[in-house]
Amino acid sequence: MAVSIRASLLSCTLVSIFLVSSAQSCSNYTFTSDRVFYSCSDLPYLEAHLHWNYNPSTGKVAIAYRAKQKSKGWIAWGINPTGRGMVGSQALVAFHNTNGSVTVYPTPITSYNPSMQPEALSFQVSNITAEYSDNEMTIFAVVGPLNNGTLVNHVWQAGSSVSDNVPQIHSTSPPNLQSMGILNFLSG
Structure with missing residues (x-):
């Protein structure tokens, strides 16, 4: 028995x-829209996922980065073209602004206390949008062409608060500090 x-x-x-x-x-x-992505990765931290389509003829990548998040928090995903980790990353950040709509923009991460203000990145970004549904936020964009080709150091992040339409510092818990990796857009 x-x-x-x-x-x-x-x-x-x-x-x-x-x-x-x-x-x-x-x-x-x-996806709720008609968007289709042929490659994806379940990221190991922060309940996050990255979906992408790489176009070899242009060297551009259409991405959808999605992560669990409360309505008062923020998410970010980026590529670090010069090294590993947060500093040097060229990021896309999304959050609910004070009027309740979702704001998304590019921002370079130049220090451990970045401004998190909208600014141009070291590579092209187009078609950047974001949406929020069912406690999940998603950033859509087309990035590239990338100087380093299809193999990139990428980072992702989530924070719990936004003040005056500026994402505030994220937790320093192990999942937040470990949210980085190497990704090959060509082979997955």
């Missing part, structure tokens, strides 16, 4: 792990 209870518990655990992991996977996500 103890063996059958263990087997039942193991079976239930495996099914629930499968359902949770498949529900959170980027590969089965459908």
